[in-house]
Amino acid sequence: MSLRNKVTLIGHTGKEVEVFTFENGSKKAKVSLATKDFYINAAGEKVEETQWHNLVAYGKTVEIMEKYVPKGKEIAVEGKVTYRSYDHKDGTKHFLTEIRVEELLLLGSK
Template structure:
């Protein structure tokens, strides 16, 4: 038995690139910056991982993802190679995405980038002096 699964959470380093194969199949590519869980002398480091998304999910990603957007990707790691013009073999490692989740709202991400110096929009979700939260039973995913 073999297993090839990868789950990544990071931010897009650039806007996605959507193309179509000669057969009309959509393919979207982008790079995900994933923070490493440690620092190097106090400096945070990140890995920049190429992601490939196919078909309808590719079009959805191209329509909703933008540079800086926080995204989760689930897929498999693929290594491919080719020989370049100089006769050297080039290896490419990428994640072929089966599932992509948009982790921040597009409006929030745009708002944060345009008001990064204005801290008045940062609201404490736990503020309210212990007042009860008004939630109807229809809003709960379970019942008591």
């Protein structure tokens, strides 16, 4: 993987993994990942901020995610940021930012 487009995230999944099977038999997995960060606001209070990321995976990673990654599981992923767009049925254009998972590490005790 190129260092020009590399992301590493550690967080908890926000839902069950969705698996899609294509006509040629290949599979795609999708799941959301919550990462948390903290900062101190102007009043000196610690504030927690949650960011949500859309993860997609292909190949053997799909099988691992399908079998071992339930909702709420803590995982670490390494991959790359991808952007895509599509036209909705109502004619509006939608834009998606996704993390294409290339490495997956199962964390926590769940």
